[in-house]
Amino acid sequence: MDLSKHIAASYGQQLGDVVLSRFSDGEFQPHFNESIRGCDVFLIQSTNQPTDNLMELLMMIDAARRASAHYIIAVIPYFGLARQDRKDKPRVAIGSKLVANLLVAAGINRIMTMDLHAAQIQAFFDVPVDHLDASIIFVPYIKSLGLGNLTIASPDMGGSYRARSFAKFFNAEVVICDKRRKRANEIESMTIIGDVTDQDIVLIDDICDTAGTLAKAAGLIMERGARSVRAVCTHPVLSGKAYETIEASALTELIVTDTIPLKHSSPKIRVLTTADLFAKAISNVNEHGSISQLFRVD
Numbered sequence: 001m002d003l004s005k006h007i008a009a010s011y012g013q014q015l016g017d018v019v020l021s022r023f024s025d026g027e028f029q030p031h032f033n034e035s036i037r038g039c040d041v042f043l044i045q046s047t048n049q050p051t052d053n054l055m056e057l058l059m060m061i062d063a064a065r066r067a068s069a070h071y072i073i074a075v076i077p078y079f080g081l082a083r084q085d086r087k088d089k090p091r092v093a094i095g096s097k098l099v100a101n102l103l104v105a106a107g108i109n110r111i112m113t114m115d116l117h118a119a120q121i122q123a124f125f126d127v128p129v130d131h132l133d134a135s136i137i138f139v140p141y142i143k144s145l146g147l148g149n150l151t152i153a154s155p156d157m158g159g160s161y162r163a164r165s166f167a168k169f170f171n172a173e174v175v176i177c178d179k180r181r182k183r184a185n186e187i188e189s190m191t192i193i194g195d196v197t198d199q200d201i202v203l204i205d206d207i208c209d210t211a212g213t214l215a216k217a218a219g220l221i222m223e224r225g226a227r228s229v230r231a232v233c234t235h236p237v238l239s240g241k242a243y244e245t246i247e248a249s250a251l252t253e254l255i256v257t258d259t260i261p262l263k264h265s266s267p268k269i270r271v272l273t274t275a276d277l278f279a280k281a282i283s284n285v286n287e288h289g290s291i292s293q294l295f296r297v298d
Contacts, residue, residue: 003077003258004044006275011282016041020056028052030060032067040071042112042282047080047099048237048260054080054099058106065107073110073285074103077259077274078235082117083207100124112281114259114274115206115234130291132281134234134257137272139169141255142232147200149227151175155203155217163204166232175201177217190216197225208233208254211242215249222250235259236269 008015017033041064045057057074064072084095096117103111104126112130116122122129142150153175154163160176167174175194201221203214208231218229229250236256238246243264246254254266257274277294284291 002261003275006273007044007278010275010279030056030063032063036064037068038070040286041069042073042075044075046078046259047076048078058102061106061108071109072107073112074108075112075278077114079113079116082121085118085121096121097124117206130281132277132294135166136294137257137274137277138232138255141272142202149199151196151199151201153177153201153203155205155213159205166204190220192220192224196221199226201226201229203231205233207235207237209237210240211245215245218250228252230255236262238263
C-alpha cells in the first residue's frame, strides 16, 4: 500500500522488512524478515475489497504476536465493512462487529483508523481506538478555495451530523438531501431540504462508492440554482462505473484522501494525503502522548 510508504517517510523511518509468500492457488503467508521481539509494531493496512486485505492484516497480527511483539497496533485508514454496523433487517450479519472480533482475537492491542462510517463502531472493540478525523485535512483546502457563499450539504439524512460538524469550521448553513432507496446503491427519489440559490455547495460524506448519490445530489442542487457544487469524501471506494459517473456529473471536483488507492485518475478527483496525520498520531502513541491536538482545525 503506497500510503504506508508515505506514512513511514513522514515519520522518518523505513517500513519493516516483511515478505508475503504466495502459493500457486493464491494462498499467502506473511513473514517478518527481522526480529520484532519486544517491539511496538504498527501494521498499516486498509481493509477495502478484496477480502485478501483483511486476511493479510489478520495474519500479520498473528505473526507479530507469535514473534513476541510487545504491543501491536493496527493502523486501518479505511475500516471496511463499516456500513454493516447494525441489524437493519432480519437474518443479516453485522459485518463490522465481526471484523472487530477477528482483529481482537488475532491479538491487536490498539486500533487507529479514520472517519468510521458510524462513530459508535468504536464500541465494538475491547481495546483502545484512535478515531482520526479527516476534517483537519479537508478544512484548510476548502478555505483555500475562497468560496464566497459557502453552504455545507449532506447527501442523506444519516450524514447530517457529519455535515453540521464540518459546517461549524466555516460558520456556514447546512442543507440536507433526503433520499429514498429502492435497494443498496439504487436511489428511488431525492429532495433538497434548505435553500441553495446562489450558494457554493460542498457535499460532505465519508464514503464514495458508486458515486450515484453524489451525482444525483449535485445535479439537483445545480437545478435549484446553486453557483457551484463540490464533494468531500474521505474514502474513495469508487466501484462500478463511479469514475464515469463523477466525470459526467455536475460536480466541479471530488476531494478525497489516500486511505484507498485510486484505480484510475480523473481530472475531477483531487487526492489529499493522510500520511502526515497518521505519522503524527503514530509518533504520539509511540511516545505515550495525546493525539487530541490532531483533531483541532485552526
